Amino acid sequence: MQKTIVITGASSGIGLELTKRHIENKDSVIAIVRKASTELKELNIQILEGVDLTTNEAYQRIENFFTGIAKEKDNFKIDLLINNAGLFLNEEVPFDETSFDNMRKQFEVNTIAPLRVTSTLLPYLIKDSKVAMITSKMGSISDNGFGGYYGYRMSKCALNMGTMSLSKAIGQRGITLGLFHPGFVQTKMTSNQGDLTPTESSQRLFDSMSKMNKENNMKYWDIDGSLIHW
Numbered sequence: 001m002q003k004t005i006v007i008t009g010a011s012s013g014i015g016l017e018l019t020k021r022h023i024e025n026k027d028s029v030i031a032i033v034r035k036a037s038t039e040l041k042e043l044n045i046q047i048l049e050g051v052d053l054t055t056n057e058a059y060q061r062i063e064n065f066f067t068g069i070a071k072e073k074d075n076f077k078i079d080l081l082i083n084n085a086g087l088f089l090n091e092e093v094p095f096d097e098t099s100f101d102n103m104r105k106q107f108e109v110n111t112i113a114p115l116r117v118t119s120t121l122l123p124y125l126i127k128d129s130k131v132a133m134i135t136s137k138m139g140s141i142s143d144n145g146f147g148g149y150y151g152y153r154m155s156k157c158a159l160n161m162g163t164m165s166l167s168k169a170i171g172q173r174g175i176t177l178g179l180f181h182p183g184f185v186q187t188k189m190t191s192n193q194g195d196l197t198p199t200e201s202s203q204r205l206f207d208s209m210s211k212m213n214k215e216n217n218m219k220y221w222d223i224d225g226s227l228i229h230w
């Protein structure tokens with residue numbers, strides 16, 4: 001049966017490529033974006049546009065949109081929710097120059113938004129549904145070799161913790177969760193620097209997410225399939 005995938009931040013980079021992998025897999029993809037790129041529009045999928053995940057209005061729009069879908073489709077469920085949208089404010093600065101406003105902005109997008117999207121879509125996440133969080137290795141405490149990047153590191157680390165708590169709350173319903181580091185990827189976020197193209201990263205993420213099951217619930221996956229230490 002055709003699977004329903006919901007993905008945030010699908011206009012560019014890893015999110016756009018993950019969307020393409022799922023279309024190739026004949027899945028039905030619903031993209032939630034701030035502004036749909038031309039490339040995303042050309043994929044001819046359902047797009048919920050105008051969603052800035054740092055606003056309260058965004059979640060009302062998501063709720064209304066999915067209520068509409070569920071009215072038209074009996075037993076509508078989401079097979080895989082991919083919380084991909086993220087914000088990296090490049091802060092290669094000494095601690096005393098760290099911007100606390102930037103820190104808060106990254107928490108809003110990287111920590112609160114993925115949990116709030118999941119909370120809003122909870123009515124459609126049922127037994128055997130999966131939730132994939134696109135986190136970062138920069139959120140690993142044990143992997144923090146050179147410091148800095150307070151807002152990004154802390155917000156992804158907090159996402160990992162929030163997801164662990166969420167798994168305690170919804171895991172009993174038979175929902176599987178996972179945390180995925182996409183590698184160092186050539187996207188807008190990295191000014192196109194990186195070891196992997198978005199296509200390469202998305203293929204590996206697609207493969208890893210396909211393997212999500214109850215036995216490997218709540219793992220912190222590296223892009224090569226190994227596990228990252230918290």
Ligand SMILES: NC(=O)c1ccc[n+]([C@@H]2O[C@H](COP(=O)([O-])OP(=O)(O)OC[C@H]3O[C@@H](n4cnc5c(N)ncnc54)[C@H](OP(=O)(O)O)[C@@H]3O)[C@@H](O)[C@H]2O)c1
Pocket residue numbers: 008009010011012013014015033034035051052053054083084085086087088109134135136137181182183184185186187188189190194
């Ligand atoms: N690239 C890497 O090396 C790397 C490494 C580790 C983790 N990651 C993670 O991978 C994910 C995807 O990043 P990417 O590399 O593909 O970068 P990207 O091309 O910049 O994509 C980030 C996406 O997040 C969306 N977004 C940002 N703020 C938002 C907001 N307030 N409301 C709604 N959407 C918002 C962006 O929307 P707009 O298009 O509207 O800006 C964009 O679609 C992120 O979670 C990132 O932290 C990336």
